[in-house]
Amino acid sequence: MPRNDLWKSLLVAGAVLLSLWTLWPSFQFYQLPREERISAPKDTPTAKLREKSIPLGLDLQGGMHLVLEVDRSKLPPEEAAGAVDRAIEVIRNRIDQFGVAEPIIQKQGDDRIVVQLPGLSDRERAKDLIGQTALLEFKLVRNQDEAAALFTRLDATLAAKARAGEIQVDTALVSRALSSLFLDFQAGGAFIGVADVPRATELLAAAGPDSVLSRDTQLLWGSEEGYAGRTGRWLYAVKREPEMTGGSVSNAIANPDDQNPGGWMVNMRLAGRGASDFARVTAANVNRQLAIVLDNTVRSAPRINERIPGGDARISGSFDAKDAKDLEIVLKAGALPAPVSIAEERSVGPSLGQDSIDAGFKSALIGTLFVIVFMIVYYQGAGLIAIAALILNILLLFAGLAGLGATLTLPGIAGVVLTIGMAVDANVLIFERIREELRNGKSVRTAIELGYDRAFRTILDANVTTLISAAFLFQFGTGPIKGFAVTLSLGLLANMFTAVFFTRMIFDLITHRRSLTRLSI
Amino acid sequence: MADKNPTPTQHKFFSLLPTQPSFPFMKYRRIAYMLSAALVLATVGWIVVKGPRYSVDFTGGTLLQIQTARALPADDVRATLDAAGFAGAEVQAAGTGAELLIRLPLQKVDPYPKIAAGLLQKFPDAKPELRREETVGPRIGGELRQKALWAVLFSLIGILIYVGLRYEFKFAVGAVIAIFHDVFAAFGILLFMDREISLTVVAALLTLAGYSVNDTIVVFDRIKERGKLLHKLSHEDVMNTAMNETLSRTIITSLTVFLATLALYIWGGEVINDFALCMLAGVIFGTYSSIYVASALALDIWNWLDNRKNAARKAKAA
Numbered sequence: 001m002p003r004n005d006l007w008k009s010l011l012v013a014g015a016v017l018l019s020l021w022t023l024w025p026s027f028q029f030y031q032l033p034r035e036e037r038i039s040a041p042k043d044t045p046t047a048k049l050r051e052k053s054i055p056l057g058l059d060l061q062g063g064m065h066l067v068l069e070v071d072r073s074k075l076p077p078e079e080a081a082g083a084v085d086r087a088i089e090v091i092r093n094r095i096d097q098f099g100v101a102e103p104i105i106q107k108q109g110d111d112r113i114v115v116q117l118p119g120l121s122d123r124e125r126a127k128d129l130i131g132q133t134a135l136l137e138f139k140l141v142r143n144q145d146e147a148a149a150l151f152t153r154l155d156a157t158l159a160a161k162a163r164a165g166e167i168q169v170d171t172a173l174v175s176r177a178l179s180s181l182f183l184d185f186q187a188g189g190a191f192i193g194v195a196d197v198p199r200a201t202e203l204l205a206a207a208g209p210d211s212v213l214s215r216d217t218q219l220l221w222g223s224e225e226g227y228a229g230r231t232g233r234w235l236y237a238v239k240r241e242p243e244m245t246g247g248s249v250s251n252a253i254a255n256p257d258d259q260n261p262g263g264w265m266v267n268m269r270l271a272g273r274g275a276s277d278f279a280r281v282t283a284a285n286v287n288r289q290l291a292i293v294l295d296n297t298v299r300s301a302p303r304i305n306e307r308i309p310g311g312d313a314r315i316s317g318s319f320d321a322k323d324a325k326d327l328e329i330v331l332k333a334g335a336l337p338a339p340v341s342i343a344e345e346r347s348v349g350p351s352l353g354q355d356s357i358d359a360g361f362k363s364a365l366i367g368t369l370f371v372i373v374f375m376i377v378y379y380q381g382a383g384l385i386a387i388a389a390l391i392l393n394i395l396l397l398f399a400g401l402a403g404l405g406a407t408l409t410l411p412g413i414a415g416v417v418l419t420i421g422m423a424v425d426a427n428v429l430i431f432e433r434i435r436e437e438l439r440n441g442k443s444v445r446t447a448i449e450l451g452y453d454r455a456f457r458t459i460l461d462a463n464v465t466t467l468i469s470a471a472f473l474f475q476f477g478t479g480p481i482k483g484f485a486v487t488l489s490l491g492l493l494a495n496m497f498t499a500v501f502f503t504r505m506i507f508d509l510i511t512h513r514r515s516l517t518r519l520s521i
Numbered sequence: 522m523a524d525k526n527p528t529p530t531q532h533k534f535f536s537l538l539p540t541q542p543s544f545p546f547m548k549y550r551r552i553a554y555m556l557s558a559a560l561v562l563a564t565v566g567w568i569v570v571k572g573p574r575y576s577v578d579f580t581g582g583t584l585l586q587i588q589t590a591r592a593l594p595a596d597d598v599r600a601t602l603d604a605a606g607f608a609g610a611e612v613q614a615a616g617t618g619a620e621l622l623i624r625l626p627l628q629k630v631d632p633y634p635k636i637a638a639g640l641l642q643k644f645p646d647a648k649p650e651l652r653r654e655e656t657v658g659p660r661i662g663g664e665l666r667q668k669a670l671w672a673v674l675f676s677l678i679g680i681l682i683y684v685g686l687r688y689e690f691k692f693a694v695g696a697v698i699a700i701f702h703d704v705f706a707a708f709g710i711l712l713f714m715d716r717e718i719s720l721t722v723v724a725a726l727l728t729l730a731g732y733s734v735n736d737t738i739v740v741f742d743r744i745k746e747r748g749k750l751l752h753k754l755s756h757e758d759v760m761n762t763a764m765n766e767t768l769s770r771t772i773i774t775s776l777t778v779f780l781a782t783l784a785l786y787i788w789g790g791e792v793i794n795d796f797a798l799c800m801l802a803g804v805i806f807g808t809y810s811s812i813y814v815a816s817a818l819a820l821d822i823w824n825w826l827d828n829r830k831n832a833a834r835k836a837k838a839a
Contacts, residue, residue: 059792067661123654124631343658352586352652352792359790367784371777378535378773411721414785414793418728418800421781425774429739432770438532458742461687462735468679469731473724476672478665481724488728521534 005512008505015497016392019399025052026402034061034350038119039101050102054402057409058346059480060360062353063118064126067344070111075338083337088113093333094129112343123347125326133295133339134330136246138281141188141289141301142217142237150213150237151190154178157207167206178203184228187289189236189301191227200235216240220291222298236298238291243281248274250311252331254324257316264324265316268331275311283307294327360413367417368394375424379431381520385506386427389498393423396494397487406490409483419491425462426499429455431521444516448507456500463492538769546764546812547757547820553813557702564709573712576719577624577655579669581662585623585633586653592618593644605639607632616791620652627658653792669723676727684734688741691826695819696737699810703733706810707802716795725796729803732778736771736811743767744816756823760816775808 029037029049038061040046058065070087072080084107091113095103104116120126142150158177162169169177181200184191192200204219213219222234250271257263270278281290282304291301292315300316319327348356371390375383397419401408434451442450467489474485510516567573577584595612598621602610611624625632637649657665680700685693704726711722743763751759764771782804786797 069658069660123651124634127631341658342656344661345654345656347651347654349650349652351588351650356790356792359788360793363784363788363790366788367781370780370784374777374780378537380535410790410793411724411796414789414796417781417785417789418778421778422732424777425735428770428773428777432767432773435532435534436766458739461738461742465680465683465734465738466728466731468683469676469727472672472676472679473727475675476668477724478720481720484721484724518532 005505005508008501009509012392012502012505015396019395022399022402023395025049026054026398029053034119034354041101047101052402054398055405055407056353056357057407057412057480057483058116058118058353059348059410060353060357060408060413061118062120062348062350063116064120064123065344065346065479066115066117066127066130066342067108068113068115068130068340069343070113070336071339071341072111079337084111084113086337087340090134090334090336091115091130094329095126097329097333098126098129100126113340119350120347121350125322127342127345129326129329131340131342132330132336134333134335135295136249136331136335137242137293138244138246138278139220139238139240139242139291139293140285141291142239143288144187146217147188147190147237148185150217151179151185153212154204154207157212158203161206167203178207183230183232188238189222189234191230191232191234193230193232194224197221197233220293220296220298222301234298234301236291236301238293238298242293243285243290244274244277246270246274246331247335248272249331249334250274252328254319254321254328257319260316263316264319264321265314266319266324266327266331267312267314270311270313275309278311278313279307279309299327356410356413360410360417364413364417364420367420371420371424375427379427379521382427382431382434385503386424386431386499388506389427389503390420390423392502393419393491393494393498396498397491400490400494401487404486406486407479407483408487409480411480412483412487415484415487415491418488419495422466423491423495423499426455426459426495427503429458430499430503434519434521438519438521444519445511447519448504448511452500452504459496459500463496467492536769537772542765542768543761544765544768545761547760547817550813550817550820553809553817557706557810557814560709561702561705564705564712567709567712571712573708573718574715576717577657577662578720579662579666579718581657581659582627583625583632584653584655585621585625585636585651586615587621587623587636587640588616588650588652589619589621589640589644590646590648593621593640593647595621597643598623598640601639601643602636605635607636620791627656665720669720672727673723676730680730680734691819691822692741692744692815694822695815695817696734696741698818699737699807699815700730700733702810702814703803703806704730706806707799710802711795711799714798716798719795721793721796722799725799725803729800729807732803733807733810736775736808737815739771739774740764740767740811740816741819744819756820756827760820764812764816771808771811775804779804 029046030053032046036046037050040050070084072083075083088105088107092105095105095115095117100117100120102118104114106114108114115130117126155176155178158167158169159175161167162174162177173180178200179185179190181192181196182190183193216239217237218240220236220238222236224231224233248270250269252266252268254264254266257265286304286306289301289303291298292313293299294315315327368390372387375386377383379386394416397416430451433455434447437447437450438444470485470489474482474489477485592614595614599610599612602612602623607625609626613622614620615622623636633651633654637651640647640649677700681697684696688696707729708726711718716722740763743766744760747759747763747766751762754762779801782797782800785793786801789797
């Protein structure tokens, strides 16, 4: 073997071995059952294997991609600056307690947070948990007389608007539009059946409660609960200014509710100033109701029987075990500094992810078979060389993915399939050229030489334009599209090596050993 | 190294085309111009009159893909959604038929629980399962539109610069118009087939813009090569020769990509289907356009340039 050929062969063998070595962890990892792959905790052998494997995009392994927008418009400027970072901390704490392996939580731009939860199954619960501001406030409930006067004023305002034709109210009830919906009225709240809640909300909006209420009173809904055999929500009149906020919760634990069999509650402990504030507030308001308000919904409004010195409070009110557990999590993790809203969500269920993997690989396999059959029928011996180059190309492509830690997405698989189709193009150009030179009477060795020389520039040109598109797709694309740009670029780059360098080497190895007069091409 | 075999060998190759063809491609270019113009105009007309159907990526809103135990009639599902307060929902059967694609305007709260409850009430045996949910808010939708536009603009400019540097004016103009032709034609196929224009489709369009130049380059390189050798022939004959000589590789390179993409189209699954269709159309148009748009235009520009040169020379002589 000439020295040159030897070096080339060693280079190719080295590339193959390096690729196999790079791909070995991925090979081992994807043999494991899905559950183990997704939920393996940190520092286990599986998790270490996962770090070295080609990661699958959320569109393939299933999971949730969220983009959250932090609404900083109501924050003072000095708080607005760090609000997103604080929100990220809070969200990370909540997710950690929720138990998702390998969550990704990142800041994006000025006011956005990207949250990626691979393999997540309960997306609604996760969204509730992440999206809750968890602003905990303690507000005094107005007493019955104050509340009654308020509702009377509201009814009067509504009656005036009904007569002016601004709202539609049943004529028989015109003077009691709102209070006719009450199933019960006691202390500082009215109970409204669940079917009437939308109507009540509509009437309150029409009356413009802010204009009717005194400046320091507001109306807040309770959470949905059963009362006297009916399901509905309490509408509370509370003091607008909170007595204290729950910023100093030191611990929270979900427990079965001893006073409400089957129900759950959350016991929490306030620390430091929170505990002394709580003692002061309870001492000053014995016999009044204190509403525990979470994100503007009254979760419970217990009557203060005596001063509570130790900082122990409890939140009850129609929780099931899961609700209580989630509340425990958000109370422990703290409140978000500003409300967040979901600006983008992309969720893929695990079954669709698996279907996409199956379909993607099936089509890649069939596409490869098509190409293999065609190349062998058309180019026979040389076709075999092109197929070897194609297989090497795919091997290098995946090794490149693993080496870069680039994510494989569904469009990424499409990029692989396209690569398979385009990979042999370079060989087709070379082979056709060689055929032509042979027809012109050139010797086999000269024909090969000329074929490669003349085809190379064309192949380079053809690949460059596709690489230009891929580069801008990578720059401007979203996650899955980036995956496509990466596989396509890697495939084309590997192609320059396999289709030109590798096949040329094989031809040389064959023709250097003996002098051929015919070529199977 | 020997330049010639001592005894010339008769080589036999398996081939698509039995003998070297000598088809007068350029003779029919005016018919091709009309076909191409008709296709591109139809696409533009469709965009202006009907407008493309954009996915939630660009419009904002929610897409739900729900699997059910059996195929549910779309009309009944629509009625159920109306009753649940989702008026104007778009419902479409997908996949094997036991799957629903539902498109909604942006909702304040997660619409799925309500939809699932509504479906279960109407079809107790439906067993709905959420397979995919995509929600895009208006701000992000606007940004994605912008980014898609940038990606299209920059890659086209990049490709144009490359082609412009690499080829003389007449060829560059032909290649560039061919790229636009291919992108518009493939886009048109998606529109006529009522497919949704999503980010993935934009990626496919850009990829085929890059790929469209491939075949063109093969033909152009041969035209340049032959132009030097056969300078006694007319431009049209040079081109026809080059095209006939490269015909089999033009067909084969496209065929391999076509076969791979066809596998993706048939077996690749619902999510990637539009992408595959776009590439399939693009590969076909790309092959056609390298001959009948890129080269044909180059020929007409070439002739026009020559005529002008001759006229100038005559004017000088006179």
